[in-house]
Amino acid sequence: MVKQLPVAEEPDDGSGPRAGRRQGVRYLQNEAAPRxxxxxxxxxxxxxxxxxxxxxxxxxxxxxxxxxxxxxxxxxxxxxxxxxxxxxxxxxxxxxxxxxxxxxxxxxxxxRPAWWQPYAGVTPKYVQAVVSFEDMANRIRSFEPLYLHGLLQTPEYARAMIARAPGSPSRHEELARFRTERYERFLAASDKQLLCIVHEGSLTHPVGSAAVMHSQLEHLINLTFHPRIQLRFSPQYDYRVHVELGSATIFDFAGRLPTISFAEGYDGGLVIEDEQMVDRRVKAFDALAANSLEPHAMRRRLKAMLTTNRY
CATH class of the missing domain: 1.10.260.40 (lambda repressor-like DNA-binding domains)
Structure with missing residues (x-):
């Protein structure tokens, strides 16, 4: 079931002035999820x-x-x-x-049936919720300290990640197709912006093979020139860089919905709607972005990782 986690606010019996406010935090796994x-x-x-x-x-x-x-x-x-x-x-x-x-x-x-409906048998409900947020959002901000955000992954990196999950080769192949269509739909949506902070630590966790990681670094370098994808690089050994934020993706909806934050876990994820909790994450994200390397410096760092044969 959907687990409702408590937030710091006074009790509400469903009849007072606070009734109907957005839920604070919902932990989703594979149950009915918001779209x-x-x-x-x-x-x-x-x-x-x-x-x-x-x-x-x-x-x-x-x-x-x-x-x-x-x-x-x-x-x-x-x-x-x-x-x-x-x-x-x-x-x-x-x-x-x-x-x-x-x-x-x-x-x-x-x-209306969602585009990912044909993949409903292989994608958890919480992933479907996240993809629906991506479809509706005009801006996506993300920080992932362990592995790269899905919209930054090369097909080879994505397939190597998917292969780690339980399931048959046919299920993995279907998930790979789902990931490809998700990326293609983002690219086709000219009104969307993606701002990702790439933590250096996420690139120290090898995925697939040295060739896969080498190709992934080259892909990130190319993405630093993309007009709708803004990248920042968070160095691992920089005292100004504070990563306590942890995994966080922030969805902005141009006023159609209040801003939502999502944090993915091992087998589920937190959908955070409480205004104060979201605001704290937005401020922490913006502070982290301000102290991270901008695209030109990020390119230099990634090229150095390539030339030193790190992978």
Whole structure:
């Protein structure tokens, strides 16, 4: 099940003024997970509910369902059916036809099959949630201290990583195709920006073979010239570089959703929506980026790693 981790805030019984605020932290593994398109709809409905002064508990009573149903809709775990959407219009006094149509369009997008649906059998639900965030975000900021972010990996590096996971060769091949399509879709989306801080330590963990790592370093050098990918290099032996942030990917949605942070673990990941927790991670990321090497200095460091035959 989805594990709700506590955050430092006063208790809420579902009927007070804090009811319906974004969840603090959700630890996802392979259960029903939020999707960005559903979250956009859920966030819009939450704002409508708050505008008329209803708690999530009161909304659930009027809807004729449980409080958990409203929570699942607002969190993006599920999306409302047409009959529920009509009830929301009445409950939240949404009489404006343009506003109703906008919510209907959001609901249609939330119900639309995702591009990764054919890979649902081989990708954990939390990975599907992350990819939905990537699809919806206009900017992605990431720091991975152990291994390279998926959007920076060469196909050979990705295949070597995938081969470490349990499963059959056919499953690994399907995952490799999924990874390739994920990267191609990012490249095709001209409105997206990716800012990655590459920690030197992630390049000291060899993946695949020396040839794979050599090709990966060359790929990173080339990416430092990419117009929509901004890279920074975090040296391993620099006292100014503080990496306590740990694994963190920050998704910005151009106002369609509040900023979300995600931290991947060994077999799951934390989706962090609490505003204060996200803000702390954003500030730590920005501080780390400011103290990391810019692209020209990063290129010099990577080329030095190549010429010294490190791999």
């Amino acid at each position: 960005a398109a559903r979250m956009v709809l859920g966030n819009a409905l939450r704002l409508c509910r708050e505008a008329v002064g209803l708690s999530s508990g009161e909304a659930a009573t009027l809807l004729g369902g449980s409080p958990s149903k409203v929570s699942r809709i607002e969190s993006g775990t599920t999306s409302p059916k047409e009959r529920d959407l009509l009830k929301f219009f009445a409950m939240y006094q949404i009489a404006n036809l343009e506003e109703q149509e906008n919510l209907r369009e959001l609901a249609a997008a939330a119900h």
